[in-house]
Amino acid sequence: MDYDVIVIGGGSAGYAAADTAQRAGAQVAIVDPGPLGGLCILRGCMPTKTILRSSDILALMHRAPEFGLAVDNPRADLAAIIERKDRLIAEFTNYRVEQLKNPRFTLIEDAAHFVSANAIEAGGKRYSARAFVIATGSVIADVPIPGLDATGFLTSDDTLELRQQPDSMIVLGAGFVGVELAQFYQRIGTQVTLVQRSGHILSSHDEDLARPLEARLREEGMTVYTGTRDLKVSVQDGKRCAHFIHEGKEITVAAATLLNALGRTPNVAGLNLDAAGVKLGKWGIAVDDTLRTSKHNIFAVGDVTGLFEVVHIAIQHGEIAAYNALHPDGAQQRCEERLKTSVVFSDPAVASVGYSEKECRQNNWPYLAASYPFDDHGKSLCLGETHGHVKLLCRPDDGTLIGAHITGPEAGELIHHLIAVMYYHGTVYDLLKMPFYHPTLSEILTYPAEELAAKIG
Numbered sequence: 458m459d460y461d462v463i464v465i466g467g468g469s470a471g472y473a474a475a476d477t478a479q480r481a482g483a484q485v486a487i488v489d490p491g492p493l494g495g496l497c498i499l500r501g502c503m504p505t506k507t508i509l510r511s512s513d514i515l516a517l518m519h520r521a522p523e524f525g526l527a528v529d530n531p532r533a534d535l536a537a538i539i540e541r542k543d544r545l546i547a548e549f550t551n552y553r554v555e556q557l558k559n560p561r562f563t564l565i566e567d568a569a570h571f572v573s574a575n576a577i578e579a580g581g582k583r584y585s586a587r588a589f590v591i592a593t594g595s596v597i598a599d600v601p602i603p604g605l606d607a608t609g610f611l612t613s614d615d616t617l618e619l620r621q622q623p624d625s626m627i628v629l630g631a632g633f634v635g636v637e638l639a640q641f642y643q644r645i646g647t648q649v650t651l652v653q654r655s656g657h658i659l660s661s662h663d664e665d666l667a668r669p670l671e672a673r674l675r676e677e678g679m680t681v682y683t684g685t686r687d688l689k690v691s692v693q694d695g696k697r698c699a700h701f702i703h704e705g706k707e708i709t710v711a712a713a714t715l716l717n718a719l720g721r722t723p724n725v726a727g728l729n730l731d732a733a734g735v736k737l738g739k740w741g742i743a744v745d746d747t748l749r750t751s752k753h754n755i756f757a758v759g760d761v762t763g764l765f766e767v768v769h770i771a772i773q774h775g776e777i778a779a780y781n782a783l784h785p786d787g788a789q790q791r792c793e794e795r796l797k798t799s800v801v802f803s804d805p806a807v808a809s810v811g812y813s814e815k816e817c818r819q820n821n822w823p824y825l826a827a828s829y830p831f832d833d834h835g836k837s838l839c840l841g842e843t844h845g846h847v848k849l850l851c852r853p854d855d856g857t858l859i860g861a862h863i864t865g866p867e868a869g870e871l872i873h874h875l876i877a878v879m880y881y882h883g884t885v886y887d888l889l890k891m892p893f894y895h896p897t898l899s900e901i902l903t904y905p906a907e908e909l910a911a912k913i914g
Contacts, residue, residue, distance in 0.1 A: 468495025470759030473775030533645035635718030729877030
């Protein structure tokens with residue numbers, strides 16, 4: 458064999474796998490056709506959070522009179538926002554490229570496809586390995602919406618390079634990508650219409666987490682349609698139009714641009730998985746809880762599995778897969794859902810760890826839930842950030858936390874208090890024993906814990 462492990466894909470999951478395997482003494486090759494850096498750095502987490510910072514600041518500036526301040530005519534310069542993003546992303550990318558090109562790895566900058574379960578071809582050459590880790594990520598999903606291709610649309614990738622601000626935009630899809638970008642454009646002055654098929658935005662979350670964000674979006678001037686069906690798009694008089702049924706009525710909305718935020722799909726095209734005996738599942742490459750595919754020596758990690766499309770889990774996947782690849786006959790590391798975490802970087806932000814009420818009901822798991830609103834919390838009122846609430850879920854017998862959810866200010870930071878408690882299998886009683894400084898946003902976490910403790914007795 459040419460290598461102990463070949464990693465296909467050099468993003469966050471792929472690099473984590475390669476790094477873990479190499480540090481364990483393996484000979485490792487990374488195959489990536491480029492551009493090097495991975496989705497998170499190039500077109501995902503980092504560039505989107507960079508531009509969202511600009512729109513968040515602008516939104517606060519527009520609220521200046523609420524805080525007794527005067528600001529004259531604040532406005533956005535989209536080209537300058539994108540230029541700032543480009544500078545930061547160049548720094549992040551350069552660092553990742555240096556890591557990939559470190560001589561401790563062999564970097565092969567070509568597209569790879571399997572020729573067997575033990576070999577791939579890349580750049581016209583064949584490379585063999587004892588084990589493979591597939592970490593090719595995801596691509597924009599090709600959703601069969603009538604008229605979409607003929608009408609023309611932007612993707613989330615395109616918006617990160619758009620320097621000429623559109624005066625209006627239709628956003629199709631209200632998952633985390635759609636919601637974050639819709640709010641960004643609304644806040645910098647584009648009139649946005651958000652169209653969602655499910656009954657509320659962020660359909661994978663509990664409804665009570667989504668509703669406060671929906672209210673904020675409408676307050677900021679966005680038009681939000683949920684519970685739509687029979688969507689189709691067209692061009693009329695030079696405008697992009699979306700046609701759908703909403704509350705039994707035929708609706709047509711028009712805008713200068715159309716953003717397709719209807720999701721991503723695992724990037725498996727061209728890998729020739731059949732040659733390796735690797736099977737696809739419902740959402741992506743099928744894996745078990747050791748990240749092993751249908752072929753014993755081939756693993757898949759990160760977005761390409763379709764399991765949890767978030768970076769920290771992709772990194773964990775990479776580390777687990779690399780360990781298991783090097784210990785095929787020993788004790789295996791396993792990934793678990795208990796601490797799965799997500800954050801939507803909207804305003805208010807939406808953050809979750811563990812299980813939702815929706816999941817508990819679907820699986821008939823017993824649980825208790827309690828919530829407390831930010832509009833009745835001292836520090837939130839001082840900040841003027843009163844949308845949303847904190848919700849805790851626990852086992853009814855002993856109060857062990859099984860889920861925690863926050864829609865509200867700094868939710869993405871606050872959720873880590875609860876991750877820490879849940880990591881150690883903590884209970885609502887443990888949360889109540891911890892000291893919380895006053896006045897802080899964090900102390901709101903104790904209020905639903907008190908309610909749960911009282912319910913348990």
